[in-house]
Amino acid sequence: MASAAAVGTSLPLFLLLVSTLIAASASPSSAAEAQAPQELLLDFKASLRDPSGALSGWSRSAPYCNWPHVACTSAAAAANAAVSVSLSLQGLGLSGELSAASLCRVPGLVALSLASNGFNQTIPLDLARCASLASLNLSAGAFWGPLPEQLAALPALVSLDLSGNSFEGQVPAELAALGSLEVLDLGGNRLSGVLHPALFRNLTSLHLLDLSGNQFLESELPPEIGRMSSLRWLYLQGSGFTGAIPESFLGLEQLQVLDLSMNSLTGAVPPGFGLKLQKLMALDLSQNGLSGPFPEEIGKCSMLQRFEVHDNAFTGELPGGLWSLPDLRVIRAQNNRFTGRLPEFPSGQSRLEQVQLDNNSFSGGIPQSIGQVRTLYRFSASLNELNGSLPENICDSPEMSTINISRNSLSGTIPEFRSCRRLVSLYLAGNGFTGPIPASLGDLPVLTYIDMSSNDLTGGVPAELQNLKLALLNVSYNNLSGRVPPSLISELPAVFLQGNPGLCGPGLPNDCDAPLRKHQALALAATVASFLTGVALLAVGAFAVCRRLHGSEPSPWKLVLFHPVKITGEELLAGFHDKSIIGRGAFGKIYLIELQDGQNIAVKRLVNSGKLPFRAVKNEMKALAKVRHKNIAKMLGFCYSDGEVSIMYDYLQMGSLQDLICAHQKFTMAWKGRVRIAMGVALGLAHLHHDHTPQVLHRDLKASNVLLDDEFEPRIAGFGVDRVVGEMAYQTSMASDLNYKCYVAPEQSRAKNPTHLMDVHSFGVILLELVTGKPAEQPASDDSVDIVRWVRRRINVADGASQILDPSISRTAQQGMQAALELALRCTSVMPNQRPAMDEVVRSLQQLCFSVHPQTPPQPTEIVLEP
Incomplete structure (x- = not known):
């Protein structure tokens, strides 16, 4: 209560001071104010870096209202009518030390969009001088730091979009002074702490409030939001909100979209929920801890199109009125405790x-x-x-x-x-x-x-x-x-x-083609003779192979196939020569072997297999061969001999992701293709971690174990090798594999047991390779550090992101690359508990692939990916 009083007392004094400063800066006696708008805009341009030349048309030879990305409107036809100026500079690849000192002196500046650029700085405090500004859009502009409370000094502001940046700290309570605000979008940042109740008391004109994707917030849902009678779109998903849904939310009669998903909300939905929400079109309460029966009144929301309450603990029957709503398109109620018919x-x-x-x-x-x-x-x-x-x-x-x-x-x-x-x-x-x-x-x-x-x-x-x-x-x-x-x-x-x-x-x-002939003695004798002959030939072949592998030392071998492959043990082992080597790894060499029928297979020869007995190896291999997914390489079978296991896989002509990145020609794949590869690897790894029972850990994920088919669809290979060679042999081999050390999670050497988060680290390294276009080890000729340290040395310096992102990718993809870079940095966090699980990674990549942050509130859509 004391803090609220302090805010209430200091706020008028703060606004009086700022208003005085603005009035002084706007004094007609100021010589700088006499500058023509054209010169002021050119001064502003001079502070920017414009590598694509998007603002090259800004010149003194043309009226500024005719410049590209500048729009002028007049409220009246009279010659001396006031002109309103709008600057739409989004997505132009701009950067530099943004200075608004001259920009805010442009008369009639009502709209400014610097969205989807790469400024990599804090918000310049000079923006508080743009007194006539009604719309400010800085979304996805690579801004960071705290939200400046000086923004409260923009009295005409109607729309404020700061989403998709890296703003930190608390949301300033002073923003409550923006009483005319209709759009406040702070989604997708790193805001933290508790939301101050005073923030929402005066924002009664808001139509859209977006605080989504701020996972470090530590706040209950403010009841004051329920008093925003004009609110139509409320996005609060994924921001760590706790506690119950306030009863005041029942009074949001203009609400069309309510998204409270992916929080930590508990308790029951307030009784009567939906009774007054006659304009509600989309409701998403999924992935919380809500419980109890769902109020029947939701069946009275005649305009409802989406009802999403999955992954909670709701009980009782689904409201009967839902099924007869005339416009309902989606019911998602899975993973609850609903009953009834x-x-x-x-x-x-x-x-x-x-x-x-x-x-x-x-x-x-x-x-x-x-x-x-x-x-x-x-x-x-x-x-x-x-x-x-x-x-x-x-x-x-x-x-x-x-x-x-x-x-x-x-x-x-x-x-x-x-x-x-x-x-x-x-x-x-x-x-x-x-x-x-x-x-x-x-x-x-x-x-x-x-x-x-x-x-x-x-x-x-x-x-x-x-x-x-x-x-x-x-x-x-x-x-x-x-x-x-x-x-x-x-x-x-x-x-x-x-x-x-x-x-x-x-x-x-x-x-099917070998009928039993138990009653025919001659046929039985022939069968027995054939069997004995086969056994003899098998023994001779085994002896020859053993001699080939181990000299004169006898060593039995066994060939086990999980899919029809026309190969014998002799053919397999005869293919192990230097000319057929296509790769090397921690556990041995990889060979390309062409069979007699023309089929090509890849064979990973695990020389140091810990000498596990055949029965143990067979059981492990059978379990691994049952893992089936479109993004996991098919295991065809294996060959066993004393102290050695050779695993057979389908051969893919495009080779591995490492081959693609380290090709003689520069890695030039478009961003769309790279995201597709990242998504495929993530889906395959998520299947191993979350869908397969029991869970399978990869433990050797790297670009050389990501194989690519003819359409560059990835398939993960080399998973579960530790289960075949044994833990001691696995640790010995990994310790000697210095070329790929950066794929290994930093905690692996001291951890008692492996975890799925170690695989997440390895995936993050692959994602960094796709974002930078550089191999994991020694990504730059003048810098011998691995890619993780190389990125972290540059991420926080001025213009660091532009040094990290692959310059061969079109600038239109930079927003997506920035998001992928942030995800990769989370995956490679030194602290394992700060890494996301692979199912969360998949969801993040789905958003990266398919969703675009709305400029205006859209109808929500769902991306359905078939298994």
Whole structure:
């Protein structure tokens, strides 16, 4: 209370002082004020660095109102009418020591945008002299330091956008003096501390308030925000807010968007929430700790389009009125404790597009009217208690793309899905479905992911599935039988057939082409003879290979294949010669071997494998081979001999990311391609850390272990090697690998156990390589330090970012590169607890890829990435 009183007492004195200074500076007797606007603007230009020449058209030979990026308007047609001047200098690659002393003397300056530039400085205090300024946009301008309280001396300010910078410290309570402010955007900074209640008491004209992405704030939601009766857009996500949602928020009758997601809010949503919010179009309370039933009054928000409450602890039934809202497009309520039955969809009028209800306790059947929702493209209700049969019309919507009803208690046969022409993903695993797999699935043109595992399906695997370009086929643990179409085994990135003893085909325990002839003695004798001959040949071959590897010392070897590969042990080991070496790493050399059928495979030869027994190596390799993801390299098999393990992978012609960065020609890939590589690596690593059970740590992630296919889609290789060679051999090999030391997290040498955050550090180094265009070790010829230290030495110096970012990338991508650089610095933090987990990294990269910070409040959209 004392601090609030102090602020209230000092604020009038502060404003009186600033007003006096402004009045003195605006005195007509000032000789500087007599300068023409043209000269003042040229003085301002002289303080800027303009490498692209965007302001080259500013010259004395043309009226300043005709200059590029300058707009003039007049309130009246009279010759002496006052002129309003607007400067739109966003995204021009400007930098330099910004000085506003001359700029603020330009008569009638009402709008200034310096957004998306690279000034790398604090806000110049001279901006407080721009008394006529109504709009100030400094977003993504590489500004830092504290927010200056002097901004409160801009009495005409209506819009203030400081988002996407690196401002620190508290939000000045003095900004409450900007009573005419309608837009206050401070999102995406590093603001901290507690929000002072006085900040919001006078800002009753605000239409937009954005404090999102300030993760260091330590504040409860200020109840005073609920008294901003004009507020339409409120973005407070990801800023560390705690406590309950204030009841005062119920009175925001003009509110259209409310985003409180990714905070630490607790308690129940206030009763009556939604009753007065008749204009609410988007509500996002996801990823908090909210609990209790959700108020039924939300069903009265007739304009609501998005309802997102996932990842909380809500209980009870979803409000019944939600389902009949005429404009509702998205319901995301997964990962809560909701119960009850799903109501029937309103026929003919629903505009629902996404319904995600996974991991709750919903019961009863799937609504029979689901197929009548013609706009629905995603229905996901896995991990519930749904029962009954699957509606025949579940896919009647012409837009249906994803159906996920895994891990329920559904039964009956699987319908034909003939009308699902846009279906991409079909997940029916972990139910009680019976009968055959519908052959009509093979007629669906874009079906890519099929998971029907852990049911009671019978019959065979339909040959029609060969018509599809599948990335996943999982029919494991059913009662299927018969021959599996060969292409479904050999051509798919991920196929799971185990748990079906009746299936036969290449790579399966049962061979369809070898019928038993137990009652024919002659045939049995021939079989036995053939077997004995094979054993003899195998022994001779093993002896020859052992002699080749270890001289005269006998050493057995074994070849284990997880995918059909036409190779023998002799062919594999014969390929280990210097001419076929394509890489070297901590654990040995990598060879390119061409098979007799023309297929190329890459073989990583782990010489120092700790001499683990074959059974232990086989178990570990089988576990690693089950890791399937589009961004993880396929492990084809391995060859074992005493003290040595050789792992076989698919060979990708484009080589590794290290090859690309260290090529003889300069690394010239566009930023879009680099972000795609970063996203792919992050998705693959997140799959190892968060989606695979048990968790897999990579422990040797580096650019040479990121392989690239023909379209530069990345695939991670070399993961889990520590589990194959043993911890002691792993530590010995890593200690000797000095060329890639900077990929290793600094805590690894002293940590008792490895953690996923060590992999995050390695990913951060790869992201730095993509941002800078330089290799991890010795990124500059005049500087022998690794890339992490090289970046950190430059990040805080004047114009440091321009030295770090790859100059070959277009300047239009600099905002994205800046964001990627910040993410990389977080990932490579010396303190492990300051690094983000890989699922958070993926979310950050998704925003980097697909979202653009709105200049005007938009309708929120969602990026849906198929698995």
